Amino acid sequence: MIMNNKTVITYFFLLGFPISPEHQHPFYVLFLAMYLTTVLGNLIIIVLILLDSHLHTPMYFFLSNLSFSDLCFSSVTMPKLLQNMQSQDTPITYAACLTQMYFSSHFGCLEIFLLVVMAYDRYVAICLPLHYTSIMRPKLCVCLVLLSWVFSVLNSILHTLLLARLSFCEDKVIPHFFCDISALLKLACSDIYINEVMIFFFGGLLMVIPFLLIVVSYVHIVFSILKVSSSQAIHKVFSTCGSHLSVVSLFYGTIIGLYLCPSANNFTVKEASMAMMYTVVTPMLNPFIYSLRNRDIKEAFVRVLIKKSI
Numbered sequence: 001m002i003m004n005n006k007t008v009i010t011y012f013f014l015l016g017f018p019i020s021p022e023h024q025h026p027f028y029v030l031f032l033a034m035y036l037t038t039v040l041g042n043l044i045i046i047v048l049i050l051l052d053s054h055l056h057t058p059m060y061f062f063l064s065n066l067s068f069s070d071l072c073f074s075s076v077t078m079p080k081l082l083q084n085m086q087s088q089d090t091p092i093t094y095a096a097c098l099t100q101m102y103f104s105s106h107f108g109c110l111e112i113f114l115l116v117v118m119a120y121d122r123y124v125a126i127c128l129p130l131h132y133t134s135i136m137r138p139k140l141c142v143c144l145v146l147l148s149w150v151f152s153v154l155n156s157i158l159h160t161l162l163l164a165r166l167s168f169c170e171d172k173v174i175p176h177f178f179c180d181i182s183a184l185l186k187l188a189c190s191d192i193y194i195n196e197v198m199i200f201f202f203g204g205l206l207m208v209i210p211f212l213l214i215v216v217s218y219v220h221i222v223f224s225i226l227k228v229s230s231s232q233a234i235h236k237v238f239s240t241c242g243s244h245l246s247v248v249s250l251f252y253g254t255i256i257g258l259y260l261c262p263s264a265n266n267f268t269v270k271e272a273s274m275a276m277m278y279t280v281v282t283p284m285l286n287p288f289i290y291s292l293r294n295r296d297i298k299e300a301f302v303r304v305l306i307k308k309s310i
Contacts, residue, residue, distance in 0.1 A: 009168040011091045012187075016084050017177045017272050028085045034284050035078040041287030042067040045297070051307075052300035058121050058136040063290060065145050066114045070283030073107035076100055077178040077279050084177075097179040098160055104178060104279070106156040108255075109206060113148035115248055116210040120144075122241055123217040127224045155202055162198060166190040177272065178279070207256060214248055246289050247282065254278040 019027050045067040049055045080100070084090040092100070124135050159181055166188040176183040181199065185192050221241060254277040291297040 009094050009172060011093045011172065012097050012179070013173045014080070014084055014090045014092055014177060014179070015173055015175045016090060017081065017276070024085055028082065031078065031085070031280070032082055034280055035074060035082065038074045038078075038280065038284040039071060041284065041291075042071040044301075045287050045291065046071075048297060048300045048304060051304050054303075055296060055300050058138075058141045059118070059125070060296075061141050062114060062118045062121060062145070065148075066111070066118065067287065069107050069110045069114060070286050073104070073111065074280050074283045076103045076107060081177045092174075092179065097174070097184070098164060101163065101179040101181055101184065102156050102160045105159055105181065106152050108278070109152035109155050110148055111251060112206055112210050113151060114145070115251065116213050117144045117148060119214040119217040119248075123220055126221050126241075155206070158198065158202070159195070162195050166192065166195070176275070178275075180275065207252070211252060218245065247286055250282045250285065251278055254282070 017027065017031075046064050049060045049064040049067075077100070080092065121136060125132050128135065163181060163184060166185075167190045168187050169189040171187055174180075174183050174187065181195075185195055188195075218241065254274045291301075
């Protein structure tokens with residue numbers, strides 16, 4: 001149906017990952033393995049934290065929420081990408097596209113807030129150890145996670161509603177492997193000024209403020225570490241905080257590079273790889289980063305296995 005020289009779009013076509021046809025099968029196997037690893041790794045973290053009472057602490061409560069967010073974040077994009085790689089026809093309905101955009105935005109924001117909350121938890125544990133139990137009460141931990149969910153939902157709803165009011169031209173091909181908001185805006189015929197302002201404003205806030213809070217937390221942590229004379233204590237602190245810093249660096253590095261420093265108007269292999277990094281690779285690596293360098297997780301895994309074998 002045509003209205004004012006604009007087409008009412010009912011579906012789009014996802015261009016997919018920019019790889020040559022002869023490499024489709026190897027990449028399909030690779031992406032499938034990455035996705036299965038992401039799901040399995042994060043499920044193991046969640047189950048271990050639920051089953052082992054030794055992990056019922058604020059730090060692991062936040063980690064279980066991060067693992068759940070990672071699992072969902074990857075599941076928003078990967079199943080559709082894998083399906084499209086097995087088919088020449090890659091349609092996605094308008095409603096499904098908006099839904100995918102909403103959830104990718106939601107879990108991306110949730111990841112940011114949870115990383116800030118985890119940095120605050122480490123700050124209190126290391127800089128204010130005597131007051132840790134009185135500050136990080138269960139009620140506060142639940143409130144921090146709920147606030148992270150609420151802010152993520154509100155941010156995602158705002159961008160989804162602003163996008164839903166736009167009209168789209170006859171070009172239905174989305175130059176991406178999922179319905180990313182920036183890719184959808186390039187197909188719009190309507191004025192996208194408000195959308196761009198809101199993305200720049202809230203995107204900047206979501207990037208800058210949380211990042212600064214994390215930096216401030218770790219500056220205080222470093223100064224506290226320097227006051228400690230025990231090399232064993234210093235090693236333990238760096239081991240605990242190193243995992244979180246690794247995740248922060250991976251996630252923020254790709255997000256900033258992709259959205260705040262775009263390379264071109266067209267969807268390139270570089271942009272696809274960076275998008276893949278924060279939607280799939282980082283959620284896949286998080287369980288390994290937190291478990292391989294974490295003695296508590298390893299011991300919990302052994303205890304759960306022993307209980308199951310008895």
